[in-house]
Amino acid sequence: MKSRQDEERRHDIVLWGATGFTGSLVAEYLLKRTDTEEVRLALGGRSRVKLEALRRRLADIDAAAARLPLIVADSHDRASLDDMARDTRVVCSTVGPYAMHGRELVAACVEAEADYCDLTGEVQFIRAMIDKHHAAAERSGARIVHSCGFDSIPSDLGTWMLQQAAVERHGAPLDRVTFVLGASRGGFSGGTVASLVNVVVEAGADPEIRRVLTDPYALNPEGERHGPDGPDLAGARFDRDLGCWTGPFFMASINTRVVRRSNAILGWPYGRDFRYAEVTGFGAGLKGRLTATAIAGGLGAFVGALSWSPTRSALQKLALPDPGDGPDRAAREAGFFKIRLHGRGTSSDGQPFEMVAHVAGNNDPGYGETAKMLGESALCLALDGAELEPQGGILTPASCMGVRLVDRLRTAGMRFEVP
Ligand SMILES: NC(=O)c1ccc[n+]([C@@H]2O[C@H](COP(=O)([O-])OP(=O)(O)OC[C@H]3O[C@@H](n4cnc5c(N)ncnc54)[C@H](OP(=O)(O)O)[C@@H]3O)[C@@H](O)[C@H]2O)c1
Known part of the structure; x- marks a missing residue:
């Protein structure tokens, strides 16, 4: 103390x-x-x-x-x-x-x-x-x-708030929560790019770091690094519960680990079998499917380009901001984000229930x-x-x-x- x-x-x-x-x-x-x-x-x-x-x-x-x-x-x-x-x-x-x-x-x-x-x-x-x-x-x-x-306040506090409400209203936490990024607009700074590049470079050089980065429970306490969740969504998928097409959310790899650590160090208030995922949400029809597929492909190509030194250097030189730079005031003020957290659970008297939480901000998210x-x-x-x-x-x-x-x-x- x-x-x-x-x-x-x-x-x-x-x-x-x-x-x-x-x-x-x-x-x-x-x-x-x-x-x-x-x-x-x-x-x-x-x-x-x-x-x-x-x-x-x-x-x-x-x-x-x-x-x-x-x-x-x-x-x-x-x-x-x-x-x-x-x-x-x-x-x-x-x-x-x-x-x-x-x-x-x-x-x-x-x-x-x-x-x-x-x-x-x-x-x-x-x-x-x-x-x-x-x-x-x-x-x-x-x-x-x-x-x-x-990363990771909307995910971590949003899930915590939703679980508090579930226990208050239904006497039990939600078994499963999915974070869905809806409409959003924002940019990147040079420092964020440098951090992303450094993760990719460190992972390329050290298999132990690669193992940590792919472990869904990497941030849980030792002895508690297991649970029902698998890898983050990498492709396009129609989600029946959400009723729409979904694609990967590029910050899921950090946010999901933080939410799981919160559950563990708070003493499992969401339950030991709690499942958590993060996705980007699109429409239910063909346009939603095509956009989800394009986003999944684009993200995969971007990470692939960062992993190979010649394409990484070219990207950094030609397309990405330098340290110290980032979106200007007008771009920041035009930014925003809307997140929906969708949960399913079973109440203390055995009835299935669903709940939704909203987290939003009216400026560039990052x-x-x-x-x-x-x-x-x-x-x-x-x-x-x-x-x-x-x-x-x-x-x-x-x-x-x-x-x-x-x-x-x-x-x-x-x-x-x-x-
Ligand atoms: N989680 C999120 O949502 C989120 C959002 C935004 C940023 N970030 C993270 O925040 C970090 C900063 O991003 P940024 O775009 O603001 O970066 P930046 O503009 O490049 O700023 C980096 C800062 O670190 C300082 N610095 C570098 N080396 C140092 C050293 N040896 N000793 C002391 N200070 C040193 C720099 O000092 P000088 O000014 O003297 O160069 C500068 O003040 C990145 O890791 C980024 O990923 C996260």
């Missing part, structure tokens, strides 16, 4: 990687949402010059930003990370690829008993952090919460809405921390923040609803 008093630490939240594309959006969000007299916010990065430029830009939006402390450290200089973590209650990190730049920071936070949240969608990185630090984080009380962006989701996660850890269960470990958004984060995101304008 934590031994150092919060007041001894100078910063409530350090935004680490504030100068990056997503980091600067989270900085703007936190500044808009908080009174910097109440929440002691600091900006962290590896370049003082860039941090000062960011602070000047933020001060044009809100004069209070001119007083934000700046912390210069480096992801590969452990002593600098230890200093930052010891002085901070919550480190909020947008420095990725996390498998390349995130390992030492998690270690520093666990040791310094600091809470931590990030945006990683890199399964192999999270698994390494679980193997290395979960037990120590449980002991120290450091709450390490990965995947607090579009950037506008992600800045909101990560910013609110950091605020939740900093401001609601004393009331959160459990107290420490490598956690998930639902297992750590549950209803408090759902309430915060609703207040921030996202839809989380079980009609």
Whole structure:
């Protein structure tokens, strides 16, 4: 359990990687949402010059930003990370690829008993952090919460909220939930592309990483890495329950693992035989079938092109954004997403039932809405921390923040609803 008093630490939240594309959006969000007299916010990065430029830009939006402390450290200089973590209650990190730049920071936070949240969608990185630090984080009380962006908050909190409603209304959780991405519009940043490429490269070089990436239960606790779910949907399929054609959802490979970890570390509130899948939904007719087939083929071709070094280099040079770049303000504001979670179960008196939940956001999912989701996660850890269960470990958004984060995101304008 934590031994150092919060007041001894100078910063409530350090935004680490504030100068990056997503980091600067989270900085703007936190500044808009908080009174910097109440929440002691600091900006962290590896370049003082860039941090000062960011602070000047933020001060044009809100004069209070001119007083934000700046912390210069480096992801590969452990002593600098230890200093930052010891002085901070919550480190909020947008420095990725996390498998390349995130390992030492998690270690520093666990040791310094600091809470931590990030945006990683890199399964192999999270698994390494679980193997290395979960037990120590449980002991120290450091709450390490990965995947607090579009992956995997809508999936993880959406399923958690739907299961809560199922138990309230029917006396039993749903046996099976399918996440269906409906209409959506959004872009990619260079950091996201770099992270995706790094996963593909690491998997190509290491069979153990390939094994972790293909294990549906890779993020479950040791001894609990089994269950009824198989591989994620890879092709086009007509789903009778949903009444439409479905194709793969490219973030299923991280989100499904996070949802299953939540179930495991919360003590199986969804049941040990719970089944969870993520798909993209299309129409019921020929157009739906053709689109699902085209999306499945396109995604397979994209991953194939990333796996082979000459096509990867060509794609990176010609078509994909560089680190630091991403969708501009107009594109972010034109973005949105709509997700439906469809569940089936059997009530406590033996009757079959179905339920649906909706999760939606009215900005680019990976950037506008992600800045909101990560910013609110950091605020939740900093401001609601004393009331959160459990107290420490490598956690998930639902297992750590549950209803408090759902309430915060609703207040921030996202839809989380079980009609
Ligand atoms: N889960 C989601 O929904 C979601 C959404 C968006 C982004 N992401 C993830 O967030 C990460 C960042 O993406 P992005 O597009 O914002 O990337 P980016 O613009 O390239 O920013 C990366 C940041 O990391 C910093 N950095 C790199 N090496 C460092 C080092 N050695 N020490 C300290 N800082 C270092 C960079 O500093 P400089 O500014 O000095 O270069 C920059 O601030 C990626 O892993 C991406 O996949 C996830």
